[in-house]
Structure formats: structure tokens, C-alpha cells
Amino acid sequence: MAWLRVVDALKAEVGTKVTVKGWIRTRRDSKAEGGLSFLNVHDGTCFDPIQVVCPGSLSNYASEISKLTTHCSVECDGTIVATPKGGKEISADPANGGAVRVIGWVDDPDHYPIQPKQHTMEFLRENAHLRVRTNTFGAVARIRHTLSMAMHRFYHERGFFYVHTPIITASDCEGAGQMFRVSTLDLMRPLPRVAPEQESAEAKKLREEFSKKPNMPAWTYGQVDHCKDFFGKEAHLTVSGQLNVETYCTALSRVYTFGPTFRAENSNTSRHLAEFWMIEPEIAFADLQADSELAEDFIKYLINACLTERADDMKFFDERIEKGLLTRLGHVLNTPFRRLPYTEAIKILEKAIAGGKKFEYPVKWGIDLQSEHERFLTEEHFKQPVILMNYPKQIKAFYMRLNPPGTDGAPGDTVAAMDVLVPGVGEIIGGSQREERLDVLDARITEMGLPIKEYWWYRDLRRYGTVPHAGFGLGFERAMMFITGMGNVRDVIPFPRTPGSAEF
RNA sequence: UCCCUGUUAGCUCAAUGGUAGAGCGACCGGCUGUUAACCGGUAGGUUGUAGGUUCGAGUCCUACACGGGGAGCCA
Missing domain, CATH: 2.40.50.140 (Nucleic acid-binding proteins)
Incomplete structure (x- = not known):
């Protein structure tokens, strides 16, 4: 047999x-x-x-x-x-x-926790080691695999190279949020609280002995000295592979990275994790328009892959997790994404307010859009994915390319940034054309008060054969939510890490 | 971090300040090519933790722990 x-x-x-x-x-x-x-x-x-x-x-x-x-x-x-x-x-x-x-x-x-009956997501989350035995989480696991494979295939078919960017980063210049520190120093040892000249002979002897042991924090009065740390400087878990992948982009033309990403933010929502996976493609000789086309093709490719390869699981999600899921995804697949300048979006929102729409936060050119504004645009006004482009420069990162004055008739300076918003999830992609002009980049770094010396290797890319290039980051778990209809990001990753929670 | 809300049987939930209950699941029996099966019965509880008010607290008060929803930050 x-x-x-x-x-x-x-x-x-x-x-x-x-x-x-x-x-x-x-x-x-x-x-x-x-x-x-x-x-x-x-x-x-x-x-x-x-x-x-x-x-x-x-x-x-x-x-x-x-x-x-x-x-x-x-x-x-x-x-x-x-x-x-x-x-x-x-x-x-x-x-x-x-x-x-x-x-x-x-x-x-x-x-036995997993009984043949309906369980709540909260209960199953507390039994994360067993929940994959249920219909729902078995389907989630298969879709997660299918999505990963489809993602690699999408880029491979288009001539992209997969770059393994580092998990540990010793540069503190990524600026994408709170970072987790990586250290081998024994921080359980108390630091001396007195100035060296006031230190007793006994305490001094003790301190010097400690300092000779491995993994001991060397200290200069009241401060950890990271030159004795494993990497010789303060190190963290990455918050983005983008800066690293840009280096490969300026030699291999089309590259992407896919790996775990860490944010130490105290975020407690159904859309945030402390450890999540992110896909970041980067394309050379490309502008924001090309970037947005790549993003749209990519999302549609992923949807199509799940619908054709895992019709059984998708049917289940449609019937039991989100009624109408297949209709929604079919609509996304068959409709061009709406491209909209930020400046236009503000006008639409202001018009909606004039028409009686109530928002908790005010709308004004120059401020960042709130969740409620993004939801209104993608869920109520357009009822389809929307790509917002060309944001005011003051609310975006230093590496985004400065647009010519008066782009989209904006009243202030804008940068070539884009956010892809989808119904139900909100922001699923954030990307931009990168600033390839060294003088403009330097001006931005200085203007934002960032330590320009730390960016020496990033600036080298602009000194030696610079090219226009662009890229974006797609939150893998958010894509999972969008495609499966699952309502909580903690239920589309095997073992979620969130503030106060790292069980399993 | 802020606002709201919750924590009672294995699970989902009831219970005017006055004897802690149901459905599902488990177990036993009946019926049945069944498939969210159905019918009858049995077992199952320190009501999140620690204090307090009261003759009496699942219920009221305080603190803490943990969960959920929303906001901010973002992907």
C-alpha cells in the first residue's frame, strides 16, 4: 500500500x-x-x-x-x-x-484545549502551540507559505535578486522607530554611582576586577561604554533593511529583501507586532511612478496566487472569516488602483467635512493623515485601494526625494513618497523615490538634525555613480490580513511578539 | 502610553447584595452511511489575585495582574 x-x-x-x-x-x-x-x-x-x-x-x-x-x-x-x-x-x-x-x-x-467546536481567537491565541491544528490556523499557515513563495516567484520572474540584509545593525540612523538593543554586556551589574575621584579604594579595586571579566560593561562614570561591547559600539535589531538593500540596488539594479523586522514601540493594536516580516524591493533607474506600478502589480500577483493555488482555504475564509472576501479580492484584482496626490486627498477630505462628514482630527495641508482619514478615502470615498503620493516633506523621512516646487499645485515642499491604502487594513505599503542628489540629501540630513557622519556609507552611494532609484516596504502580516480577512495581526503569524507577551 | 471594556465549569456565556446555572465539549447509554448529527443521563466550580464594606459579596469599593476594542506610532 x-x-x-x-x-x-x-x-x-x-x-x-x-x-x-x-x-x-x-x-x-x-x-x-x-x-x-x-x-x-x-x-x-x-x-x-x-x-x-x-x-x-x-x-x-x-x-x-x-x-x-x-x-x-x-x-x-x-x-x-x-x-x-x-x-x-x-x-x-x-x-x-x-x-x-x-x-x-x-x-x-x-x-484537551482544541475541541471540535467553535473557539474564540483569543482563546486560541493563548494556545498558540496547538492552534494550528484548527481549520482556521491550518488555512492561515498554508496561505502564509503560499504568499511567501509567490512573493519570491514574483521578484525572481522579474529579474530581482534576493538580498539577505542584516538583522543586527550598529548604525542608529534608520530612524523608523524605537529599537531593541543587542548587547552581551552584563547589564545586571550595577553601574558605579560615584565619580572616580570619590570612589573608595575598595570599590575601585572591585570595579577594576569586574572590568577584566568577559561581558562586563566598561564604564565611564555613570554611563555604559559600548566600546567594550560585542560589536564595539551600540547595536540594535533592524527596523528596516532598506538602507542596506539600497547599496545592492546600486550594483544589481533590481533587488529585494525579506526578513524579520523589529520595533520596540509600545503599540497595542490589532495591526502591530514587535517582530514582523517585511518585504522591501528596491529598483534602480526608477521613479515614484515605476515604484507605484511595481507595488500594484505585486499586490495583484499575491492575490491571484492565493486564489488559484489555495482555492480551498480561500473558500473557507470567505465563508467563515469574512463574508464577501472573494468578491472583494476579485474587485481589487480587476480594478486599477487609484493614484491620488496628497494635496488632492486633502481637498477631498475638506470637501467631505464641508458636506457634513465628522472627523476626530482636523484636516489641513501639511499634517499627516490619521487612520480615520485613510479609512474614509479607501473604504468610503473610493471603495478600492488608493495610492497616495507626494507628501509634505516635513512629515516624511530624510531619504525621500524632494519634488520640484509646485508639484500637484501643493502650497509647500513635497517629497516623492507613497502610501498604499487598502480597505480593512489601512496602510499596507509605504515607499518612496530616494534622494539621489548628494547636496539635497545632505541638506535634508542637516535640516532634520541627524548625525551626518553616521551616514557616510549611505552618502557614498550618491558620490559614486548615483542613479534615481525607488522602493517600498510591504508588511507581510498586513498582506496576510488583507488576503485572508483575519482581523488581528497576532493571528496571521505563528508566534506573535507584542509588548508584554513573548510566550512560546 | 492614553481612553473604553472584560476576567464565573475544558470552551462560550447566564445569575435584584440572599442555595452558582445553561449550551457546546468530555464520559455512559439509545438511535443513525454519519458528516455543525440527533435523543436521554452522569461528572465537572477556591467566580483572575490581594485587601476592604456588609449579618451575608460572583454582584459594591480599592489596588494589582492578564485579555479584548479604539487612539497614537507605523508596516
Whole structure:
């Protein structure tokens, strides 16, 4: 008998002898025909389980099969047969060599957390090690894989190179938020609180002894001296691979990075994680328009991949997680994204307010748009993905390219930045054309009060054969939410890390 | 970090300040080619933690812990 995965067993010809290995989803019993049990067995290879029909004539029927509960593991030998309703199932009739072997029992089934019933997302989140055994999280896991693979394929097909940018960064110049410190110093040791000249001889001796040990923070009165730290300077977990990937862009033309990203912000929302995954492509000889076209093609490619490769899981999300999901995604797929200058967006919002629309925050050219404004534009006004472009320079990062004065008729300076907003999730992509002119870049760095010396290697890219280039960052978990309809970012990553929570 | 809200059986939730209950799940039995099965029965509780008010607290008060929703920050 050939061992087939459930996905293949469901496609096998009637009459094929097969073995399947997996876990019990449900068991139902009938007393007909001298005892009959129906086992739904799944192995995660597809959404549907396969039904194994177990007649009472099996030698272990009364002793084992009739006692199986959810998530007991089994090996089933049998023959593929047609069900009365036209599907496929496995007959484990011993007369034809059928057998069911129990591999692992579920201890104390009354207290096994994942019962065959509806659970809340909150409960399953607290059982993150077991939740992938449910329909929902099995589907999420498969979609997450499909999305990853589709993403690599999209870039590979277009001649991009995958660059592994570092996780640890020793430059504090990324400016994308609070960072986690990386250190081997033993910070459990207290720092001396007195000035060296006031230190007692005994304390001084103790301090000098400590300083000779490995991993001890060397200190200069009251301050940690990171020159004795592992990297010889203060180091952090990356908040973005962009600055690094730009270096490869200016030699390989089309590159992308995909990896974990860390933000130490105390954000407690359904859209934020302390550890998340981000995709950042970077294209040379390209402007913001090309960047926005790449972003649109990319999102559509991802949607299409999930719809065609995982129709079973997507159907489940449409039926049980977000009604109308497939219609929504189909609409996104078939409609060009709306491109809208920031300056125009402000006018639309002001017009809406004049028409009676109430917002908590005021709208005025020059201020950043709030969640409620973005939601209004993408969910109410346009009802489709919107790419907002050319933001006021004072609310955007230093590396974004300064537009010519008067772009879009704006009353102030703008930069070539874009945000892609989608209904339900909000900002899913943030990107820009990068400032390739060294003098303009330097002026921006200085203007924003950033330490220009720290940017020496980033500035070198502009000194040596500079080119216009652009890129963006797509939050992988936000893309997951958008495509699955899942409402909380903590439920689209296997083990979420959030403030106060790093269980598992 | 701020605002709102919640924590009672394995899970989801009830319970005027006065004997702690139901549905689902588990277990036992009945019925049945079943598939969110159905019918009957059994077991299952230090009501998040620590204080306080009261003759009496799941219920009122205080603090803390944890969860959820929203905001800010962003992806």
C-alpha cells in the first residue's frame, strides 16, 4: 500500500489501495451493520480531511477505534471508494486488507484545549502551540507559505535578486522607530554611582576586577561604554533593511529583501507586532511612478496566487472569516488602483467635512493623515485601494526625494513618497523615490538634525555613480490580513511578539 | 502610553447584595452511511489575585495582574 498524503488520497482513483497518516478531526459512530465508525482524518496537506470508514469487524474496533478522540494520531490502510454522495473516502474493511493503527492517544480529552467546536481567537491565541491544528490556523499557515513563495516567484520572474540584509545593525540612523538593543554586556551589574575621584579604594579595586571579566560593561562614570561591547559600539535589531538593500540596488539594479523586522514601540493594536516580516524591493533607474506600478502589480500577483493555488482555504475564509472576501479580492484584482496626490486627498477630505462628514482630527495641508482619514478615502470615498503620493516633506523621512516646487499645485515642499491604502487594513505599503542628489540629501540630513557622519556609507552611494532609484516596504502580516480577512495581526503569524507577551 | 471594556465549569456565556446555572465539549447509554448529527443521563466550580464594606459579596469599593476594542506610532 502506498502512503499518500490526504491531498493526494482525495484525488486517487476508486479502488486504489492506500495508507494515510494523520490526526483525527472528528469521530462519529453508527450501530448499523454491526458497528460502524466514521473518522475524519487530516494531515494538513489541504483544507479537507478524508473520511475513513471503520467497520466493527476491525480487530481493535471496540478496544481502540471506538475510543478515538480529536487529534489522536493514526495510520489507516484501506481502499479508495466513492461515497454515496459522490466524494471519495477510504474503506478500512479488514476483508480487503484494511486496518487502523493508533499511533498516539490524546491524554485527558475533556481538557484537551482544541475541541471540535467553535473557539474564540483569543482563546486560541493563548494556545498558540496547538492552534494550528484548527481549520482556521491550518488555512492561515498554508496561505502564509503560499504568499511567501509567490512573493519570491514574483521578484525572481522579474529579474530581482534576493538580498539577505542584516538583522543586527550598529548604525542608529534608520530612524523608523524605537529599537531593541543587542548587547552581551552584563547589564545586571550595577553601574558605579560615584565619580572616580570619590570612589573608595575598595570599590575601585572591585570595579577594576569586574572590568577584566568577559561581558562586563566598561564604564565611564555613570554611563555604559559600548566600546567594550560585542560589536564595539551600540547595536540594535533592524527596523528596516532598506538602507542596506539600497547599496545592492546600486550594483544589481533590481533587488529585494525579506526578513524579520523589529520595533520596540509600545503599540497595542490589532495591526502591530514587535517582530514582523517585511518585504522591501528596491529598483534602480526608477521613479515614484515605476515604484507605484511595481507595488500594484505585486499586490495583484499575491492575490491571484492565493486564489488559484489555495482555492480551498480561500473558500473557507470567505465563508467563515469574512463574508464577501472573494468578491472583494476579485474587485481589487480587476480594478486599477487609484493614484491620488496628497494635496488632492486633502481637498477631498475638506470637501467631505464641508458636506457634513465628522472627523476626530482636523484636516489641513501639511499634517499627516490619521487612520480615520485613510479609512474614509479607501473604504468610503473610493471603495478600492488608493495610492497616495507626494507628501509634505516635513512629515516624511530624510531619504525621500524632494519634488520640484509646485508639484500637484501643493502650497509647500513635497517629497516623492507613497502610501498604499487598502480597505480593512489601512496602510499596507509605504515607499518612496530616494534622494539621489548628494547636496539635497545632505541638506535634508542637516535640516532634520541627524548625525551626518553616521551616514557616510549611505552618502557614498550618491558620490559614486548615483542613479534615481525607488522602493517600498510591504508588511507581510498586513498582506496576510488583507488576503485572508483575519482581523488581528497576532493571528496571521505563528508566534506573535507584542509588548508584554513573548510566550512560546 | 492614553481612553473604553472584560476576567464565573475544558470552551462560550447566564445569575435584584440572599442555595452558582445553561449550551457546546468530555464520559455512559439509545438511535443513525454519519458528516455543525440527533435523543436521554452522569461528572465537572477556591467566580483572575490581594485587601476592604456588609449579618451575608460572583454582584459594591480599592489596588494589582492578564485579555479584548479604539487612539497614537507605523508596516
